[in-house]
Amino acid sequence: MKSYLKMDRGELLREKAELEEEYKKIKALGLDLNLTRGKPSPAQLDISMDMYDMIHSGVALIAEDGTDCRNYGGMDGIGEAKKLMAGFMDCRPEDVIVYGNASLNIMYDTIARSMTHGVLGSTPWCKLDKVKFLCPVPGYDRHFSITEYFGIEMVNIPMTQDGPDMDMVEKLVSEDEAVKGIWCVPKYSNPQGITYSDETVRRFAALKPAAKDFRIFWDNAYAVHDLYDDDRDELLPIMAECEKAGNPDMIYQFCSTSKVTFSGAGMSAMAASEANREGICAQMSIQTIGHDKIKQWVHSHYLKDMDGVRAHMRKHAELVRPKFEAVEEIFSREIAPREIGTWIKPKGGYFICFESLEGCAKAIIDKAKQAGITLTAAGAPFPYKKDPKDSTIRIAPTFPDIEEMKQAAESLVCCIRLVSVEKLLESTGQGCA
Amino acid sequence: MKSYLKMDRGELLREKAELEEEYKKIKALGLDLNLTRGKPSPAQLDISMDMYDMIHSGVALIAEDGTDCRNYGGMDGIGEAKKLMAGFMDCRPEDVIVYGNASLNIMYDTIARSMTHGVLGSTPWCKLDKVKFLCPVPGYDRHFSITEYFGIEMVNIPMTQDGPDMDMVEKLVSEDEAVKGIWCVPKYSNPQGITYSDETVRRFAALKPAAKDFRIFWDNAYAVHDLYDDDRDELLPIMAECEKAGNPDMIYQFCSTSKVTFSGAGMSAMAASEANREGICAQMSIQTIGHDKIKQWVHSHYLKDMDGVRAHMRKHAELVRPKFEAVEEIFSREIAPREIGTWIKPKGGYFICFESLEGCAKAIIDKAKQAGITLTAAGAPFPYKKDPKDSTIRIAPTFPDIEEMKQAAESLVCCIRLVSVEKLLESTGQGCA
Numbered sequence: 016m017k018s019y020l021k022m023d024r025g026e027l028l029r030e031k032a033e034l035e036e037e038y039k040k041i042k043a044l045g046l047d048l049n050l051t052r053g054k055p056s057p058a059q060l061d062i063s064m065d066m067y068d069m070i071h072s073g074v075a076l077i078a079e080d081g082t083d084c085r086n087y088g089g090m091d092g093i094g095e096a097k098k099l100m101a102g103f104m105d106c107r108p109e110d111v112i113v114y115g116n117a118s119l120n121i122m123y124d125t126i127a128r129s130m131t132h133g134v135l136g137s138t139p140w141c142k143l144d145k146v147k148f149l150c151p152v153p154g155y156d157r158h159f160s161i162t163e164y165f166g167i168e169m170v171n172i173p174m175t176q177d178g179p180d181m182d183m184v185e186k187l188v189s190e191d192e193a194v195k196g197i198w199c200v201p202k203y204s205n206p207q208g209i210t211y212s213d214e215t216v217r218r219f220a221a222l223k224p225a226a227k228d229f230r231i232f233w234d235n236a237y238a239v240h241d242l243y244d245d246d247r248d249e250l251l252p253i254m255a256e257c258e259k260a261g262n263p264d265m266i267y268q269f270c271s272t273s274k275v276t277f278s279g280a281g282m283s284a285m286a287a288s289e290a291n292r293e294g295i296c297a298q299m300s301i302q303t304i305g306h307d308k309i310k311q312w313v314h315s316h317y318l319k320d321m322d323g324v325r326a327h328m329r330k331h332a333e334l335v336r337p338k339f340e341a342v343e344e345i346f347s348r349e350i351a352p353r354e355i356g357t358w359i360k361p362k363g364g365y366f367i368c369f370e371s372l373e374g375c376a377k378a379i380i381d382k383a384k385q386a387g388i389t390l391t392a393a394g395a396p397f398p399y400k401k402d403p404k405d406s407t408i409r410i411a412p413t414f415p416d417i418e419e420m421k422q423a424a425e426s427l428v429c430c431i432r433l434v435s436v437e438k439l440l441e442s443t444g445q446g447c448a
Numbered sequence: 449m450k451s452y453l454k455m456d457r458g459e460l461l462r463e464k465a466e467l468e469e470e471y472k473k474i475k476a477l478g479l480d481l482n483l484t485r486g487k488p489s490p491a492q493l494d495i496s497m498d499m500y501d502m503i504h505s506g507v508a509l510i511a512e513d514g515t516d517c518r519n520y521g522g523m524d525g526i527g528e529a530k531k532l533m534a535g536f537m538d539c540r541p542e543d544v545i546v547y548g549n550a551s552l553n554i555m556y557d558t559i560a561r562s563m564t565h566g567v568l569g570s571t572p573w574c575k576l577d578k579v580k581f582l583c584p585v586p587g588y589d590r591h592f593s594i595t596e597y598f599g600i601e602m603v604n605i606p607m608t609q610d611g612p613d614m615d616m617v618e619k620l621v622s623e624d625e626a627v628k629g630i631w632c633v634p635k636y637s638n639p640q641g642i643t644y645s646d647e648t649v650r651r652f653a654a655l656k657p658a659a660k661d662f663r664i665f666w667d668n669a670y671a672v673h674d675l676y677d678d679d680r681d682e683l684l685p686i687m688a689e690c691e692k693a694g695n696p697d698m699i700y701q702f703c704s705t706s707k708v709t710f711s712g713a714g715m716s717a718m719a720a721s722e723a724n725r726e727g728i729c730a731q732m733s734i735q736t737i738g739h740d741k742i743k744q745w746v747h748s749h750y751l752k753d754m755d756g757v758r759a760h761m762r763k764h765a766e767l768v769r770p771k772f773e774a775v776e777e778i779f780s781r782e783i784a785p786r787e788i789g790t791w792i793k794p795k796g797g798y799f800i801c802f803e804s805l806e807g808c809a810k811a812i813i814d815k816a817k818q819a820g821i822t823l824t825a826a827g828a829p830f831p832y833k834k835d836p837k838d839s840t841i842r843i844a845p846t847f848p849d850i851e852e853m854k855q856a857a858e859s860l861v862c863c864i865r866l867v868s869v870e871k872l873l874e875s876t877g878q879g880c881a
Contacts, residue, residue, distance in 0.1 A: 057518075065504075161735075302556040
């Protein structure tokens with residue numbers, strides 16, 4: 016199979032003609048496949064249904080410390096839920112505040128609070144002329160939507176195989192007092208599936224921010240979402256590293272069971288230093304009388320501990336892994352030898368991130384859309400939805416079934432090839448027009 | 449039984465000596481009773497435990513429109529939950545947005561959004577020199593905490609038997625552009641148990657605010673919390689009245705099942721006009737991927753409709769009514785004839801609001817505390833915790849059992865009498881010193 020980069024204009028034109036035929040056939044199939052969002056499949060959701068066998072009228076919903084989970088109170092969560100979520104976040108149970116159904120909501124509220132009330136006594140961000148956040152790219156679109164919504168200026172930080180470009184992070188954080196935060200998905204990052212190296216984590220922990228109210232927003236969304244039980248990425252515990260480095264207050268960690276039990280109906284949590292937790296709870300006690308402790312009870316008694324979580328996640332992996340491997344197999348066969356794109360083979364998480372030839376992502380996504388395959392909008396993994404190279408495509412393989420996923424990947428390959436050929440013809444065009 | 453107001457100094461001194469003996473005996477009992485918060489009793493929570501018999505591994509958690517309640521999506525709630533909550537709020541299902549576990553959280557978020565982003569395009573409140581809220585008093589302490597937290601100036605509005613003093617409300621709302629909102633608990637108000645009259649509701653709906661972004665915060669917390677099935681207060685539907693008056697956007701309504709099913713683990717909702725809902729959902733789509741639809745599913749399939757809710761609430765009333773009646777009986781017997789306080793006999797809600805002689809509330813609450821009876825802090829039902837007359841005491845009879853409640857009320861009577869005698873002696877003191 017010949018690399019497109021080595022084809023001459025004639026070869027490319029022949030390839031184009033063939034691909035146009037193939038694309039026509041795909042369109043005729045009338046597909047309707049959605050690869051946009053990282054949603055678990057119904058089969059994955061079925062895994063946790065027996066959780067609800069644990070609650071019924073014969074059960075006392077009493078926490079280990081005697082708290083009646085059916086009544087008001089318990090601002091920061093019941094003990095067993097803290098213990099469980101501490102396992103997700105590799106920290107002490109006392110570091111944890113357990114929240115409601117969504118870690119995104121915690122992150123939003125954290126920024127909203129900083130806007131109106133500052134951080135531990137700092138000037139409210141809404142009173143400052145400029146607030147900036149560093150955004151490793153590609154990243155999670157919903158993070159960027161929050162900072163954009165609050166008028167926070169976002170600065171792109173390139174991702175490397177080891178995590179964000181730490182030279183750039185260190186420079187900006189230490190030199191610019193307007194830099195108040197950085198968005199991180201440190202394990203199986205969204206969308207690339209990269210896990211930050213130990214050195215990256217240590218460099219994060221050792222940051223010397225110009226702004227006293229600078230915080231690392233450590234969204235450990237895929238903490239336990241490994242595809243391979245015997246080949247897991249291990250993330251260095253950031254809280255311990257921050258403590259060692261004398262920066263205990265610099266870190267906010269977030270996680271949830273959204274992709275462990277039920278999406279939108281799971282349990283979320285945050286971990287932070289004692290000083291941070293005090294500041295947070297002071298505000299939270301104005302916002303709510305407490306989060307849903309029945310959900311906390313059932314989640315912690317069902318998943319029990321990290322052994323329970325690992326065993327549970329193996330069931331997810333069995334369903335999800337074949338879909339990731341199907342994409343891997345098809346791309347390796349069809350894309351790699353033609354040299355029209357790259358991707359990282361993730362060992363966990365929810366996405367495969369495809370990097371097309373420059374200037375092709377939007378056209379590929381449009382072509383796929385016309386053939387009935389909906390992908391995350393071009394630019395979505397970037398602040399302001401602007402992909403500077405127009406090359407990043409996020410693929411979410413979990414929701415469709417395996418046959419659909421294969422069909423979608425094969426069809427997507429046709430779109431990628433066709434757009435790549437057109438692009439290459441464009442650049443060879445001038446010489447031959 | 450002689451009115452204390454008609455006693456001479458000698459009689460008061462004798463009364464005082466007797467009461468001091470009685471108070472000493474009460475203290476010796478070593479009571480530990482908490483009447484601070486409107487919490488359901490464990491027996492009330494037991495009522496709803498069979499709700500969870502409806503969810504187990506054999507059940508499909510699919511909403512009527514086919515939505516999988518276990519997965520992401522459905523920002524504003526599933527159809528059957530909207531329908532149910534519309535019944536609570538006397539509005540159309542399409543007016544409703546269903547949220548998470550706490551209506552307080554919705555109210556907080558509503559104010560927080562207005563602070564940072566304004567209301568439907570108005571200037572963000574945090575950019576204004578002054579923002580004011582009208583606060584009918586006595587009222588709900590947690591409302592006042594929210595506005596205080598955001599630096600909003602609170603203006604006391606006296607309550608009448610028909611609701612807030614509407615002459616004052618109309619004047620302030622129409623003349624002062626800084627007035628952006630008013631807190632209302634329109635049915636069985638917290639803490640007095642007053643239901644707004646039809647005329648009050650119509651005058652609210654017909655307000656002509658100086659500020660385009662003025663909103664009525666209509667916290668219908670006790671919409672279905674009647675003590676007497678055959679003698680219910682009926683509240684005129686505010687949304688329909690606002691529409692009739694050409695003011696559909698002026699109202700936000702809130703409610704929850706916190707005191708219907710589980711406190712802190714129920715379902716909450718907001719009702720608002722189409723324009724308001726659009727503005728709200730635009731922000732909410734940044735804050736969350738959606739609320740817990742499993743909880744929505746189980747609540748709506750369990751309670752079904754307003755007939756179901758009424759039947760369910762009758763079970764609560766059977767448990768709660770005797771406690772309210774015990775307080776009523778004891779106060780009528782011990783307080784009324786002595787003319788040392790007044791209260792309204794509520795037909796629903798969660799509180800009895802006792803009005804002592806002026807300048808006595810704090811002393812009564814302190815004395816009760818020393819005898820092991822914890823009451824809501826003096827001043828709590830007022831903005832900035834300042835009760836101008838130092839006379840309001842909020843009593844929450846639901847949580848203790850009936851015997852405890854009787855004992856607490858009898859003991860409280862002793863404290864009220866003792867402090868009243870001391871107060872009266874103070875004022876007769878000068879003449880006889």
